[in-house]
Amino acid sequence: MPAKKGGNSEQTLVAQVVAGSRQAFSSLVEAHIARLIALATRMLGSSSSAQDVVQDSLASVWLTRHRLDASKPIGPYLTTIVLNRCRDRLRRRKVVGFFGFPSSDEVQAVADDTPDPENLAASREQLRLVEAEIRQLPIRLREALVLVSVEGRSQAEAAALLGTTEKAIETRIYRARNRLRERVKNFEGFS
Numbered sequence: 430m431p432a433k434k435g436g437n438s439e440q441t442l443v444a445q446v447v448a449g450s451r452q453a454f455s456s457l458v459e460a461h462i463a464r465l466i467a468l469a470t471r472m473l474g475s476s477s478s479a480q481d482v483v484q485d486s487l488a489s490v491w492l493t494r495h496r497l498d499a500s501k502p503i504g505p506y507l508t509t510i511v512l513n514r515c516r517d518r519l520r521r522r523k524v525v526g527f528f529g530f531p532s533s534d535e536v537q538a539v540a541d542d543t544p545d546p547e548n549l550a551a552s553r554e555q556l557r558l559v560e561a562e563i564r565q566l567p568i569r570l571r572e573a574l575v576l577v578s579v580e581g582r583s584q585a586e587a588a589a590l591l592g593t594t595e596k597a598i599e600t601r602i603y604r605a606r607n608r609l610r611e612r613v614k615n616f617e618g619f620s
Contacts, residue, residue: 442457447494468482469511483514505586
């Protein structure tokens with residue numbers, strides 16, 4: 430979706446960003462920020478981590494703005510940067526977990542856990558379990574599943590973003606869904 434604000438096309442905004450315009454940068458990323466945070470939240474399982482990752486990603490884009498190409502859409506570029514930062518964050522979590530230190534996300538998750546109304550408790554618990562299972566998927570399966578099944582991107586778009594083929598994306602989604610189906614059917618209360 431091309432960014433337009435005050436008559437500026439995405440290409441014009443990119444050119445202005447490369448020239449150093451912070452206002453153009455804000456206008457350029459404004460249309461993408463909510464989607465990027467939602468993507469990072471789904472990948473990381475934490476909205477605060479997602480916001481940190483997106484902020485770091487956008488700072489990185491600003492610092493390397495001379496690499497932007499006005500002839501290419503900015504959305505896929507921003508998505509790729511955010512996905513790479515999510516991968517980095519997930520790798521760090523594994524290292525921290527290996528040494529037995531609690532991550533800041535785990536500490537926050539405990540602090541944020543509040544009781545739900547009784548009529549919503551079961552469905553929220555089921556949703557939490559499914560989200561936890563998605564976070565347990567290998568990164569390649571999780572990325573494909575989130576991009577196509579959750580974000581609604583086509584397999585071709587996901588393949589382009591992840592640098593692979595449509596067939597590989599199709600296979601990853603199939604495997605991810607099978608793993609989730611197998612794990613979720615073992616939960617009590619699921620049909």
